[in-house]
Amino acid sequence: MSFLGIDLGTTGSRVAAYDADGHELAARSQRTAVVRPAHGRAEIDADAVRAAVVRLVGEIVADPAVIADPVEALSFSTLGEAIVPVGPDGAALGPAPLSMDQRGAASAEKLAAALGDEHVQRLTGQPLHPMFSVHKIRELLPGGALPAAVRTIDDHVAGWFGAAPAIDLTMAARTGAYDVGAGRWSDEILGALDVPAALLSEPVPAGTVIGAVTADAAAATGLRPGTPLVAGVHDQAAAFLGGGGRAGERSVFSFGSSDCLTVGTSARPSRLLGTGLATYPVGPDLWVTLAGTAAGGWALDWFASLVHHDRVDPWASLFDLTSTPPPALLVLPYLAGSGTLDNDPRARGALLGLTLETTTAQVARAFVEASGYELAKIRAALAERGIAGTDVYAAGGGSANPSALQARADAAGLRLRAVTKEASTRGAALLAAAGVGVHDGIGALPAPPVLHDARPEPEYAAWYTRQRETFGSLYPLLRTVNDSFTALEEIA
Template identity: 55%
Template sequence: MSLLGLDLGTSGVRAVAVDQDGHELAGAARSTSLARPGPGLVETDTEEVLAASLAVLAEVAAHPAVLADPPEALSFSVQGEAVVPVGADGVALAPAPVSMDRRGTDLAARVAAELGAGTVQRITGQPANPMFSVYKLFGWPSAAGYRCLGDYIAGRLGARPAIDTSMAARTGAYDVDAGTWSSFILAAAGVDEGRLPEVVAPGTVVGKLTMSIPGLPDGLPLVAGAHDQAAAYLGGGGRAGVSSVVSFGSSDCLTVGTASRPRDLVGTGLATYPMGPGTWLTLAGTAAGGWALDWFAKLVGGDPDELFERAAPEPPRVLVLPYFTGSGTLDNDPLARGAVVGLDLGTGREELARAFLESFGFEIRKIVTALGERDIDPGAVHAVGGGARSTRSLAIRASASGRPLTPVRENASARGAALLAGVGLGLYASIDALPAPSAGPALTPDPATTDWYAAQARRFRDLYPTLTPHDRSYTETREQP
């Protein structure tokens, strides 16, 4: 018996097959594109995502290891916040605005003003922010329904309209304590609850495969998956009270598990949602992540992997604020912008490359401090995603963060989705009983740089509020669609 996981990411789609012990048998990936049709607008083509999904699933199904161990179920890891308006036939009416799309800025501000930002966060577990799906739906008042990307693709494959609790929370319209769509949020946003899907627990069977995919049997169980950060947490070995997972991808995110909902998050950008009885996940990070690294690599030219592998051997006297698509979680400011300070005529690309890597370590340090103030212990930190595959890059981040980072170099999000498929089949008793991934030795902070990075982290913390007035002057008019 093997299990399939389909990771619907912001920049591409990946499928993996794992055996019952969670070991990867085969994997395949396809890139997808983002369109920017106007200021503040960023969209993904759902038909391109569907075609890429069918291609990678067929490629994995044709692998000899999978032919010898046929798949028994399929589940999903889903980029957060992307939302799809659909017609009565369940087909998309338009491209899907993704997380970094800012068309919902005005509506999010109006809802927060009407209900109170604290009330919004108490109900939904998420801060009031235009990234969330509910604030982007006003453009399609006649749509028959609204879907997030995972339940949309699952529906095209044969599932009923159903969304898991983590993705429901990432719409910004779900009451995480009551376990229902929030009538208060929906009324304030002008959204009809009847157009939203049923909410189910991650790992719930929601249908059977009816679309023909070479190598996959008709009737293959389709299982509700989870938000990609939740899937990465499960696939990367996260366990409440024991280990957390930091995902270095298009965006960077630290995900920490607790046995119950943390109660002191209102007023911060920290987000939380339920994954089932006895497990809540709290998320913090920066939306820029790999996007900022890619921007820098394109700006200076050369191969991105080689560029960061050849980063300066010593900490530079340069500081990067990586808020290229808004601030990190704690400040929760969509109008914040990136900055580089400390430049002089001797600054080279190697120093800047290291400073970009360090910036995400400083963000982790800032987040861990905030969690500690709320008695949330991340435990051991496992690192997953593309940024965890480079020992050198991860070592730089570990030193800047002041914490050991343990690399898990498997495809954590897709692996987590595949393991949720096993939960749907009853193969694992719960998400706390999933097989652990293979992990490498931890990268520990360099003691020779401890004092420097502690001081640099303080400068990093102080830089955002210093620049905020200037950010406003650059962004308040440009962000309007």
Template identity: 50%
Template sequence: MSVIGLDLGTSGVRAVAFSAGGDVRGAASAVLTLRRDGTGRVELEAEEIITVAEDVVRRASQQAAESGDPVGAVGFSVLGEAVVPIDGSGAPSAPVAVSMDTRGTAAAAAVGALLGDGRFTEITGQPLHGMFSLFKIMAGDGVWANAAGYRCIGDLLAERWSGVAAIDLGQAARTGMLDVDSGEWSAEILAAAAASAPWVRAERLPAPVASGSVIGVVREEAAGALGVAPGTPLVAGTHDQAAAFLGAGGEPGVRSVIALGSSDCLTVGSRVRPHGLGATGFASYRVDEELWVTLAGTAAGGWALEWLAGLLDREVADVFGALADLPPALLVLPYLAGSGTLDNDPSARGTIHGLTLDTTVPELARAVVEAAGFEFHKIIAALSAHGVEVSALHVTGVGAENADALAARAAAAGASLTPVGRDASCRGAAMLALRGIDGDPAALRLEPGDAATAGAADADDDWYAGQRAAYVALYEATRSLNPHLTSRPQPHQKENMT
């Protein structure tokens, strides 16, 4: 019997069927269309996600069945914070608002003003930020206010396929409404939200459950669309970063994990909730009774690479497959979607400093890659200062397969990075699916292959030490300009003024 790990991402959806021994029995993927309207709204179409998810699960399931290893359970890895309103039949009634959508910024400030500094983080384990689902719901128009309920993407699909409304603890934490200590929706948070958005109520939310627990089983009417037998268990997965942590071999006190994706993220595991992180921007949540994870990362990792390649009208692999041999005299702040952890500043903007008429594309490409390393250096130092020690680093994601780029990131970060391949999120989701049907998930973990660990080169230590300090100084020197840049009149405002 095989199990499917379904990875629901911002850029695409992937389903992989794994045998109990960790071998791939089937795989399928598809891209999603991310829509930006230029006013801060960033959305996905819910019906597209549903169609694509059912298609990739069906294709992976058929391949597994043809190999003689039919699917016995499905688990989920879910993009964080994305949320959609649903009507009385459970159908989506508006586009999905994803993490980088900024409509919730004012709502976050309103809740923070009511609760007081630090209280939101104390309850939820998350920094106070407009990215979270709660604030998008609060900022919604009439369709959102009149919705029968609100769902993140994993629970939207699980309910569609099983009829049961349940959300894993990790994804529930990323809504900004969960009391992470109790594992229940926070009455205090919901009351603060309801002061300005009375439609935010607990009965409109799915039930929080531990990762690895069976949500329900595939109903007869959904079985054909998924290519699995009716009664196949659907198992609560987790937020995609926690899934990548599991799939890449993360273990508290032993290995931490960097996932290189649309957003790059460092995940550290612990047996209990870390404390004293309230003013840091770090996020912590419980996966199950034995694992807590603490997250930190950039708002635009892979997106920054795609942005540069798009400007040059070239493929990402082409641009970043030919990096400069030497560290360039350039600094890039990769804040193309606001800053990441530590600052969590949605008004932050990207900066390229040091350009000359002699600057080359390989130098610029390397500087963009190094920026992620400088960011991780900041994050690792801050975690250590707050008593969260980062263990040996496994790196997963497509970016981990580019040895030169990984070496540049490692040098900039001043840390050794061991690549373990891709599909860690799918593997983590499949591990939870296997656990849900009483299987042993250990064989599904990724292990380092033939690729060498990347580490900082001794000859460049002094240079990179100076660059790390300059990276921090550049943000401090430019951040006062951001409010001016973000206040630019929108096109419709110009029309009104004329």
């Protein structure tokens, strides 16, 4: 038997089949176009994503390895915060705004005035922030009109396959409107924002069977009619599950469009109020806490597009850091707002230390090192709040580059073990297997093997200790400058 994991990411969709032990049998992917129709806007076409997934599933099901090992269930890993306005027939009425889309700012300010930041975080487990989808519901359609319903991307795609409208607990939390303690939509938050609860799907635990593949979907994809559809999870939770995360033992640092450290605990952490740290339940005895930088991979792509715009794969050259020693440079990677700890959507990126002798290779290394410095900053903040450090497994695209992983380990002063590059897809497939009883819950999923082990180089330990200290001072130092830039834009 095999299981399909469908990873619905910000920049692309990936579908892969895995056996019950988490070994990949076949995979296909397609990029997603991110549209920026105006300043502060960033959207994707949910129907285009769905069409891509249907095609990719068909290709996977027709792969000889999957024909020999047929699909028994499928589940999802989903980009956070994006929501789709739909009509009564479930058809999308417009594009889905992404987390970096800024149209929720006024709604977030309204909620802060009504309930206060800490009370919202106490209810939802998430810091009050305009990226959360509840703040964009009244901005989805022209004139503030409300759709018949709003769906997360996986809810929208799963509905085409035959699932009933459903949202798992992790994605419910990422709307910013779910009361994680009470286990229901928050009347206080929805009431303050005048958003009807009827627009939102029913919250269910991850791994719940939410439907079965219809005859029409089977005809279009080659899946067996009646194949179980299993509720998925937020992509960072999926990466945690697929990357071998275990509460109190192993954390997963995922290098994707965003860099994110996901740490598991057996219960809700109690000292996160007033911070930018987000936490939510995944299942029984597992909560995960998230912290990272919104523009981790985006920042590298941005820099690569400036200096290597004609190259298909800049990682093969620009980010091969083998022969580049640590530079006396620092990058603040806040190209889409600050990291989790400062939680400032107005923060901006910065490159400091430039001289006439600075090279492109040095700047490339500084961009990579930035995620290591941010990781060290996050780990220190978690430790201060009673969340002990654990081994860190590295997953995602950035983990596949040994020289870049080494630079990050040096910058963080922390051992990083690279595992599967595609942890989110693997996690979704294993969740599908758990949903139909192949594994005894999410705490029993098989961990992936370690592919590369990066330990901090003793030669540079003092250097990086100094750099980490300086990095920690940059955000408060540059806040006045960032506020000035924001004021200039508002004048313009």
